[in-house]
Each structure stands twice: as C-alpha cells, then as structure tokens.
Amino acid sequence: MQGSMDRRSFLAAGAGLAAASLTEGLPQSARGPEIFVPAGDPVMVASHNALPHALPKAYAALVAGADPVDAAVLGAEVVENDPTDHSVGYGGLPNELGEVELDASVMDGTTGLCGAVASLRRIRNPAAVARLVMRHTKHAMLVGEGALAFAKAQGFKEEDLLTPEAREIWMYWKRSHSEKDFWLSPAAEEIPAHVKRWFGITGTVHFSARTKDGRLGACTSTSGMAFKLAGRVGDSPIIGAGLFTDETGSAGSTGRGESNIAVCGAHTIVEAMRQGKHPTDACLVAARRVADGTRAAWLKKPDGRPDLDIIFYAVDREGRFGGASLWEGNRYAVADASGARLLDAAFVIAKKG
Ligand code: GLY
Numbered sequence: 001m002q003g004s005m006d007r008r009s010f011l012a013a014g015a016g017l018a019a020a021s022l023t024e025g026l027p028q029s030a031r032g033p034e035i036f037v038p039a040g041d042p043v044m045v046a047s048h049n050a051l052p053h054a055l056p057k058a059y060a061a062l063v064a065g066a067d068p069v070d071a072a073v074l075g076a077e078v079v080e081n082d083p084t085d086h087s088v089g090y091g092g093l094p095n096e097l098g099e100v101e102l103d104a105s106v107m108d109g110t111t112g113l114c115g116a117v118a119s120l121r122r123i124r125n126p127a128a129v130a131r132l133v134m135r136h137t138k139h140a141m142l143v144g145e146g147a148l149a150f151a152k153a154q155g156f157k158e159e160d161l162l163t164p165e166a167r168e169i170w171m172y173w174k175r176s177h178s179e180k181d182f183w184l185s186p187a188a189e190e191i192p193a194h195v196k197r198w199f200g201i202t203g204t205v206h207f208s209a210r211t212k213d214g215r216l217g218a219c220t221s222t223s224g225m226a227f228k229l230a231g232r233v234g235d236s237p238i239i240g241a242g243l244f245t246d247e248t249g250s251a252g253s254t255g256r257g258e259s260n261i262a263v264c265g266a267h268t269i270v271e272a273m274r275q276g277k278h279p280t281d282a283c284l285v286a287a288r289r290v291a292d293g294t295r296a297a298w299l300k301k302p303d304g305r306p307d308l309d310i311i312f313y314a315v316d317r318e319g320r321f322g323g324a325s326l327w328e329g330n331r332y333a334v335a336d337a338s339g340a341r342l343l344d345a346a347f348v349i350a351k352k353g
Contacts, residue, residue: 040214040319041337045279046075046207047254047313048342049085050333054078058207059335068209068217069108069131076104076127076221079205083163087203090124091163092223094170095230100161102126102223103237105141106134107245109216109317114245116141116237122158123151127221130237141237169195173227198226204236206252206313208245214317216250218243225257235260240267248317249273251283255310255325259299263289269314279314280322280346286312287324287348311345327351 042062046055058075062068080089087093094100104126105116115134118141120126129151133142142150152158162170172195175183204222220243222236234257235242243252244266251269253260260266265286272282287310294306301307311325313332323332324346331342 040212042212043210043315043319043321044071044075044207044335045313045315045321045323046333046335047205047252047311048331048333049079049087049203049205050075050207051340051342053082054205055207055333055335055340058209059340062209062211067108068211068215069106069134069219070217071209072207072217072219073106073127073131075207076205076219077125080125080127080221083165085203085205086166086169086198086223086226088205088221088223089126090159090161091166092161093166093198093226094162094223095232096174096227097230098162098167098170099230100166100223101228101230101232102161102221103234103242104130104219104221105237105239105243106130106219107217107239107243107250108134109218109245109247109250112246114140114239114243116239117147117151118143118233118237119231120144120147120151122148122161123156124159124161125156127219129154129156130219140239143233144231165194169198170227173199177227202226202254202256204234204242204254206243206254208250208252208313208315210250210315210317210319210321214319216245216247216315216317218245218250218252220252220254222254234258235265240264242266244270246270246274249279249282249314250316251279251286251312251314253286253310253312256308259290259294259306259308260286260310262293265290265310265312269312273314273316278322279316279320280324283312283314283322283324284346284348286310287326287346291326291348305349322346324348 054075062071083091107114115130206220208218220236251266268286269282315321328347330345
C-alpha cells in the first residue's frame with residue numbers, strides 16, 4: 001500500500017534515525033567505523049589440524065549459507081569426534097589424574113555475543129555447548145560441574161573420553177616424567193613412536209569464518225595442555241585470548257595458552273586489524289608481544305630465546321587472512337574460492353640465528 005511501511009522497515013528506519021541523531025555532528029573517530037557490507041568470497045582460516053577433513057566440510061557449509069559461528073562449530077566437531085587427534089575432544093590427552101577436561105569458546109561478530117565452557121568433563125563436543133551458552137543463556141562462560149550439568153540438561157550424552165591410545169600415552173608420561181616418584185621409568189627405546197610423538201605437544205583447533213557479505217564468527221576447542229593440573233584452564237575458552245571476533249575481524253590461537261592469556265592475543269590482533277593492519281601483520285603484533293613477554297627464566301631455552309610456541313590465525317571483514325607464530329616452521333589452514341590448503345605462517349624467531 002502506497003505511503004505505508006511494514007513493521008520491519010518501520011523499526012529499521014526508526015533505528016537509523018535514532019543512531020543518526022545520537023552521532024550527528026560528531027567526528028568519524030567518535031562515531032566508530034563506517035558500517036558497510038563488503039562483497040567477496042567466503043573465507044575460513046583455521047589451525048593445521050582442520051585439514052584434511054574438518055575445514056572442507058565447514059567451508060562447504062559456509063558457502064551454502066551457514067551462519068559463520070555454525071560453520072566454525074561444525075568444523076570443530078569433526079576434530080572433537082576424531083579419536084586420533086589427541087589435542088581436542090574425544091581422545092584428547094587427559095590431565096595428570098587421567099581425566100579429560102575440555103575448553104571451548106565461540107563468538108559472533110555480528111551480535112557481539114560470546115559463549116564458553118571450561119574444564120568440561122565427559123562431553124565430547126564442548127564447542128556446541130559453548131554455542132548454547134551464547135544463544136540460550138545470558139552468561140558468557142560456564143565451568144566444571146556447572147558446565148556439565150548445563151550440557152546434560154541440553155541433551156548432550158555423558159561418556160568416558162579417555163580412549164585406549166590416550167590412556168597408553170598418559171601411562172607412559174606418568175612412568176617417565178619424574179625420577180623421584182614410585183614409577184619405574186621406561187627405557188627411551190621402549191616408548192612406541194605413536195606415543196612419543198604426543199609428548200610435549202599442545203594442540204587445539206581454531207576456525208575463524210567470514211561469509212560472503214562480511215559477517216564474522218569463530219570457534220576454538222581443545223583438551224588443553226596434556227597432563228595439566230586438574231582444573232587448569234588455558235586460553236581457548238578465554239574471550240580475547242584464544243578467540244575474539246567483532247565486526248572488524250576475527251582471530252584465534254593454538255599453542256601455550258598461559259603465554260597467550262598474558263597478552264590477550266586474539267583481542268590484540270583484532271584491535272590491530274581495526275587500526276588497518278593486514279591480518280598477517282596483526283598476528284605478528286601478538287606473536288612479538290608474547291616473545292617480548294617471555295621473561296621468566298624457566299620459559300626460556302639455554303640461549304635465552306622463548307621455549308614455547310603459539311600460532312595465531314586471523315581474517316578481516318574484507319576477507320583478507322593470515323597467520324603468524326613465535327617460531328619459524330608452523331603452518332595454518334585456509335579455505336577460499338581457491339580451495340582448502342596449508343600455508344606457511346609468518347614468524348618472529350628464525351630457527352637458526
Ligand atoms: N591453547 C590451548 C591451551 O593452552 O590450552
């Protein structure tokens with residue numbers, strides 16, 4: 001009908017008028033960034049363990065029109081359900097007591113909402129639980145018993161997450177990590193290669209997604225540091241550290257969580273992108289901050305360089321992406337119109353030198 005407005009247009013026009021009257025006359029810096037909808041292909045950036053299976057599945061969902069948080073959680077679930085990835089979900093390496101404790105977070109750049117769970121036991125898909133914290137509650141994070149009760153109330157199945165192989169790796173660690181306890185240490189040659197390769201590994205999976213119209217969403221999921229103290233929480237569920245997403249960009253991390261918590265890595269990266277940095281350069285800002293912040297002697301190698309690593313991942317609302325780590329030699333995954341592939345991460349510290 002001419003001259004009339006449906007309810008939706010009326011509300012939208014009203015919101016526009018209210019916003020205009022509040023910001024009218026202010027310089028652009030005071031009004032915040034210009035709101036525009038960039039065009040382009042969907043893009044997902046992720047940790048290397050999102051390949052070969054998780055990233056193509058998540059990216060296909062994103063291309064088909066999935067919400068970016070849903071696409072990221074879909075990818076995380078593939079890795080959480082994979083018993084051969086001992087750094088995430090089912091089959092994750094346990095704490096020092098043999099209990100698998102999972103951390104995860106999600107963030108939606110459009111709504112500004114986030115959700116997280118920490119020290120969640122017996123539920124293999126913490127990312128989906130974090131998403132429900134974001135969408136079904138007025139909270140941002142649930143931990144321990146409360147997170148488990150919430151997950152069960154939402155219909156998640158309780159199960160033993162410690163697989164036979166993860167138990168075997170834990171047992172070798174228990175026997176060999178100290179000469180001063182009552183365990184008899186195995187000889188080095190007695191430890192099977194499939195066990196040895198998981199000693200000293202800190203894995204996690206991260207996905208940041210950008211839709212073709214520039215909406216952003218992300219998810220990080222992990223079983224945390226292997227053989228940690230019970231109750232230890234890393235960076236993955238800490239919004240601003242293991243993940244941060246707003247309308248400007250999205251970032252996340254894998255690696256030594258304590259060192260990332262100390263620099264609020266993901267938030268630092270998104271702020272750097274807001275100031276105009278390319279995602280790779282923004283990731284390097286956070287990686288340098290971690291390197292500079294590594295001052296405790298017990299965190300350093302004999303030559304004084306950091307004895308730890310963190311890899312950062314980022315995508316901005318234009319669809320530019322990047323990754324960077326402390327040490328040379330890391331890779332990250334990306335999926336865009338050219339397919340899903342691994343790329344070398346930029347780095348702060350060369351292996352030689
Ligand atoms: N970045 C994973 C953790 O430290 O728990």
